[in-house]
Each structure stands twice: as C-alpha cells, then as structure tokens.
Amino acid sequence: MADKLIIFDTTLRDGEQSPGASMTRDEKLRIARQLERLKVDVIEAGFAASSNGDFECVQAIANTIKDSTVCSLSRANDRDIARAAEALKGANSARIHTFIATSALHMEKKLRMTPDQVFEQAKLAVRFAKNLVSDVEFSPEDGYRSDPDFLCRVLEAAINEGATTLNIPDTVGYAIPELYGEFIKNLRERIPNSDKAVWSVHCHNDLGMAVANSLAGVKIGGARQVECTINGLGERAGNCSLEEIVMAVKTRRDYFGLDVGIDTKQIVAASRMVSQTTGFVVQPNKAVVGANAFAHASGIHQDGVLKARDTYEIMRAEDVGWSANKIVLGKLSGRNAFKQRLQDLGVQFDNESYINTAFAKFKELADRKSEIFDEDILALVSDEAITPEREQYGFVALSQRSETGEQPFASIVITVDGAEARSQASGNGPVDASLKAIEAHVKSGAEMVLYSVNAISGSTESQGEVTVRLQNAGRVVNGVGADPDIVVASAKAYLSALNKLHSKADRVAAQG
Ligand code: KIV
Numbered sequence: 001m002a003d004k005l006i007i008f009d010t011t012l013r014d015g016e017q018s019p020g021a022s023m024t025r026d027e028k029l030r031i032a033r034q035l036e037r038l039k040v041d042v043i044e045a046g047f048a049a050s051s052n053g054d055f056e057c058v059q060a061i062a063n064t065i066k067d068s069t070v071c072s073l074s075r076a077n078d079r080d081i082a083r084a085a086e087a088l089k090g091a092n093s094a095r096i097h098t099f100i101a102t103s104a105l106h107m108e109k110k111l112r113m114t115p116d117q118v119f120e121q122a123k124l125a126v127r128f129a130k131n132l133v134s135d136v137e138f139s140p141e142d143g144y145r146s147d148p149d150f151l152c153r154v155l156e157a158a159i160n161e162g163a164t165t166l167n168i169p170d171t172v173g174y175a176i177p178e179l180y181g182e183f184i185k186n187l188r189e190r191i192p193n194s195d196k197a198v199w200s201v202h203c204h205n206d207l208g209m210a211v212a213n214s215l216a217g218v219k220i221g222g223a224r225q226v227e228c229t230i231n232g233l234g235e236r237a238g239n240c241s242l243e244e245i246v247m248a249v250k251t252r253r254d255y256f257g258l259d260v261g262i263d264t265k266q267i268v269a270a271s272r273m274v275s276q277t278t279g280f281v282v283q284p285n286k287a288v289v290g291a292n293a294f295a296h297a298s299g300i301h302q303d304g305v306l307k308a309r310d311t312y313e314i315m316r317a318e319d320v321g322w323s324a325n326k327i328v329l330g331k332l333s334g335r336n337a338f339k340q341r342l343q344d345l346g347v348q349f350d351n352e353s354y355i356n357t358a359f360a361k362f363k364e365l366a367d368r369k370s371e372i373f374d375e376d377i378l379a380l381v382s383d384e385a386i387t388p389e390r391e392q393y394g395f396v397a398l399s400q401r402s403e404t405g406e407q408p409f410a411s412i413v414i415t416v417d418g419a420e421a422r423s424q425a426s427g428n429g430p431v432d433a434s435l436k437a438i439e440a441h442v443k444s445g446a447e448m449v450l451y452s453v454n455a456i457s458g459s460t461e462s463q464g465e466v467t468v469r470l471q472n473a474g475r476v477v478n479g480v481g482a483d484p485d486i487v488v489a490s491a492k493a494y495l496s497a498l499n500k501l502h503s504k505a506d507r508v509a510a511q512g
C-alpha cells in the first residue's frame, strides 16, 4: 500500500496573514466547511491567542468541523498554548501547532534570545502542549536558514517531549528544491528518534518555488505532510498552493507513489470561494484553477483534444470541479432543480428559508439573464444578501445618468436597519457617483483600498462581480456584489463591505 500524504491547509491562518485578506468569522466558517468537503486532513483555523476575534473563529470552527483535524497556531509560551487548547475544546480531533524561531538571525535580532534559551523554550512549550492535547506539531520558524546542528538538537528534544509532527518552514521562500529536499533528508537521518514523528514541509513562494520545494521535501526529504493554502494565498508571495501540489502528486502518482485523501472535485469551488471572500482574483493562467487552465485556444490543440483528449490534457477539468455542462438553469427551472444544483455544487444550507431566499434571488436573476451558469449560482449564494436579517444596509434601487460631456450622477435607495433612505451624488463616473451617493448617507469615512470588477462567465451578458475593500480604524474588510449591471454590483459590494465594517459580532483583529 502507498504512503499517505497529509494535506494541512493553512488558508485561514497563514493565508489570512496576506495584507487585505482578513476574513470575518462567518466567512472563515464557510471556508472551513468547504475545506472539510474537500477532505483536507488538517485545517489550521487561526492563531487563537492573537486576538479575541481569532479565538472565536478557531472555537467556532472546532465546534463545527467533524471530519478534519482542527489546529490552532501558538507561540511557544504557556499562555498562547493554553488559549489554543481552550479554543479547540469542542473539536473532534484537535492539534496545537507551536513554533519558535531557530535561525541565528531571528534568535538574535527578533527574539533577542540565546540558542540555549530557545532550546529550553521549545522543549517546555511542546511539553506543556502535550499535557493538553495528544496531537502536537512543532515548527522551528525560519527553519531552512537555521544551523542544522542546532536544529537537530531542538527537533530531537521536541520529539522526546511528544511532538507528533515536525514542520520545517522555509519562512522567507529562500529554498531551492533539491537543497530543501536534502536539508530535510539530512535532519531525518541525523536525528535518532526521527521516525517517531511525521515530517512536514511549509514553503513560502517568494521565488516562485513553493510547490517545487514542497514536492522536493516530500520526494527527497521523505516528508509526509504538506502545508498549503487555496490559490496559494499567504504572506507576501504566498504559500504552496493546495490545488497545485495535490494535482501534481495525483497526476504523477507514478513518480511520487503517494495517496492523497482530497476530493479533487471540490477544488474549483474552494478556489472560487476563497477568491470571492478575499477579493484576490485568480489569474486566468493559474494552474488548475485559472479560467484558462483547461482552455485550448490554438487550432492545432483544439483539433488534437477533439481527436483524443490526452494529446494536450494531463488532467480532466471535471476531476478538479470544472463543470462539463456549464449552462445549468434558466427562467423555467423549478425550486427542486435549483436545490439539487446547489447540492451538486457542494453548497451547504441549513434550512429551507435559506433555499427560499436563494431561489427568489435566482428567479430575479433569471428574469434578467437568459442563461444561468454554475458561476452565477455560486455568486448568488455567496452574496451576503442571502441573510438579510443580519444586514444593517441593504440595496433597494439605483438610477444613474452618464453621458459624454456631462458629469455622471446617481440617485440611490438603500435600507438602513430596515428603513428606506435615499441619497444622491455626482462623481467621476457612474460607479463613483453611486458609491458617493451611499457614502453621502452612511458617512462611514472608510477608505477604499481596492475596487475590482470581474466578468463571472466571460461575455457581456455575464454578471459583473465586484469586490470592494474598505479600511477603517485599523480594520480591513472585503465586500462582494454580483449583478448583470456592474454599477448595481458595485453598490451591492460597497454595502456588503459596510455591513462587515459595522458588524461587531464578526470583528476580527489583525494577527499578532
Ligand atoms: O512561515 C512560517 O514560518 C510559519 C510558521 C509559523 C509555521 O508560518
């Protein structure tokens, strides 16, 4: 039987550390559920001690997720570790991931600690964590740039204290595949009790080699856990991308000889959900999940694929969740067909009133758009408007005028805590005028740090999906809105961002 490669997803922790990618608790829960459907082995849900918001996210995910292990990051101190254990109390399967930097540079300049102090702290941290949960992961931060002799000492002690996983981060994305693989191999060969723990890779993508380095850590180094994120989200240039590493190991099983438990058909839905939630658009030529990843433009390629798919395709689009039949529903489709389609797309719903609201929105859209694609449905159900009872601001109607040589003008009707309010403004263009009209009434004072429009399904008949990122008083939130009219989509996205900015329950502070 082949070995199993453990997939550890850190989209909700390392991924969220990406500037502008902070997520609310509800968004994190939705993504965690999708990660569970994807069958990832471990979900790193956050860094419980970093803020009350993060604690609540880890706790909510631990209480909800049943099939994946839920993990919290913690620094190597008792307070952080106890907080992580507290947040994880409700989990079916819990892991504490504790870390401390071990490179000379980090120890001296950042921690201002001697190697002996770091050694002691690492040992005590693993010991303390092991008293609280059985599943303990230890990471020497900046491990790849650490002195191998010192690393051997620390890692051997961590195993002796009960660490079950040892993770070797390439924190700054400095590694080269062959060297990183050899680095891990060397550690495993030198540490006498190395077989008592699972070895793990955690690579950042600063030089664009996170996936290649992770694969080398697996193939050459013998690691059996990969830490990765959906769409490669993460600090700076990001982390190793889950979809790429999973499909590499699956597609080249002949070479790696490893099994992965991932349900690959859920990959595209996960990618889309993360992109929509964070506002980080997936580039069209991105491997596996980019819009063009399976598109054949040249005549020679198209001809080849029609004759035999494997002439130019090494993976099947359906296997990663691209639907073969993209036109799915129309005006005449009934509630049952809609509900079935939601189930096929892996959309989770808890009650019939959710379906009723979503179906009403679908009918509204079908009246205005003849063909409804899977992407339209996913945008529709990710729209926060589906839970109107929680919204402070809602969209009602918009009229705007723009004409060459005239200053654009917009008049908008919104709801504020259920009561209608009207306002007007002019602006540089119809979108600018519409958002200024909202702001004229709401007076949030928020700064817009991102505005992006994306055509959901290609043509001018498509819905426009707009992401707005707002910043206010140290908080950054993303709002997404979709509509065939991009000015309306922009207004919806702006209102959605305002709702998040004003929501107290979902308040998530930045990482520590
Ligand atoms: O990149 C890194 O070193 C990390 C550790 C906390 C595992 O994210």
Ligand code: ZN
Binding pocket: 014, 169, 171, 202, 204
């Ligand atoms: Zn990292």
